[in-house]
Amino acid sequence: MDGPAVESIIEDGVATLWLARPERGNALGPDLVAAIEAALDGALAAGARLVVLRGRGRNFCTGLDLADLDTVTDGELALRIIRIELLLQRIDALPVPTMAVAGGRVFGAGADLFAVCDHRVALPGASFAFPGPAFGLVLGTGRLAGLVGDGAARRLLLAGAPVVADRALALGLVTDIVEEAALETVLANARAGAVRLDAETVAALHARTRQAADDADLAALARSVARPGLKARVEAYRAKALAGRK
Template sequence: MSGPDLVAARDGAVLHLQLNRADKGNALSSTLVTALTDAVDKASQDANLRLLVISGAGRHFCTGFDLSDLDNETDDSLLSRFTRVELLLQAVHAAPFTTLALAHGRTTGAGADLFAACTERWIVGDASFTFPGAAFGLVLGTARLATLVGAPSAASWLQGGAVVDGATALVSGLATRQIESSALVAEQAALTARVSRLDGATQRAIHAAIDATRRPRGEAGDAEDLARLVRSAARPGLRDRIAAYRAAQRKR
């Protein structure tokens, strides 16, 4: 599957999905979220797939939820879009194979949540992470983040609006590795070899067993995450809160 916003490339047991909106910082438009969700859902049905890689074109991995057309949004349209983002994050988090996110540059909001939803989370070169959604009343990806970095760090980042640098992301567990861009091809090849060593059924079973040590991802856990997101986004005034947040950011 390829398109203007998402480029997909299959190489044997590896599927690489590249966010391809470099001029928009790879912000998550409705079209891009739909394309990503469709690609992840299709990949999850492929018994031969061992590794899904998600990267971003241009200077940044993903600058978050696309708000470039906020004037034409309503509270209801934003609620619908945020709900689709949460469902995408759940699909990535529940994928039955290894998922690898390659962050660089700015990794913001829903983009940072997409990074956090993956099994392997590599910083290529350097990256910074921010989680601004709480500033306009949104609860998105919070439980998954807390599982990775612990409740104190998650609370600090979400409530304080901190910019998390690459070193902090690595130490905290948000990122699993930090590598130079020159080493990416070799390191990705080594990961592919590792996840391809066993037969497909065994590899998926091991992946599921290891993932079971994380926060439960089944219907109950996913439903709780979705309910928290919907309750926060359905509170009247979402569009105005986002507009006020953006105005405050521009004054800084």
């Protein structure tokens, strides 16, 4: 693959981090997770006041990258998933406001990446799903419940089916649905709000308004990936999903 996994553009205090693996649906593999971490480091070092996550191509992020599933062990797969949770926890606690702008498919770990941001903007036609429980994965559930409520979170997770942007807006998963042409105004408004507050204040607000407990979420995830047969469950889920598409 040519080019960086994340394209970082910092302008006027706004760091836009483009997930740049469209040929894989911007799925979260080790290279992309590491690149997001590095891009966050760069954005903060450059003094960004707002971090925006976007996806190149049709889809924002289609979840866990399974391209090399045949060659990884259960342990390697578990570690990859835990690293995603640690990335999500970091974004949740950043000392600057965050925004996700998502179109296309926003699935699995990609939906968790979207949900962890302060401003959650959907483009028309976006759809959201949390299929992880279908292969025994407990990822980001506390944060999702904090956004949409316990009952709605359970229904989303138990069903695993996609929900359209309008429904996601009604649930509270999405904060705005915006046409591409109107994004500049939305970004300008978010930046104006972000520059009002210093980093220490934003970090404190994030800490006091978070419903999820990081250690408990990490423990629940670790238990779910430690169950024997993680890779086999993921393979079975993938086979069923592919058969359904055909």
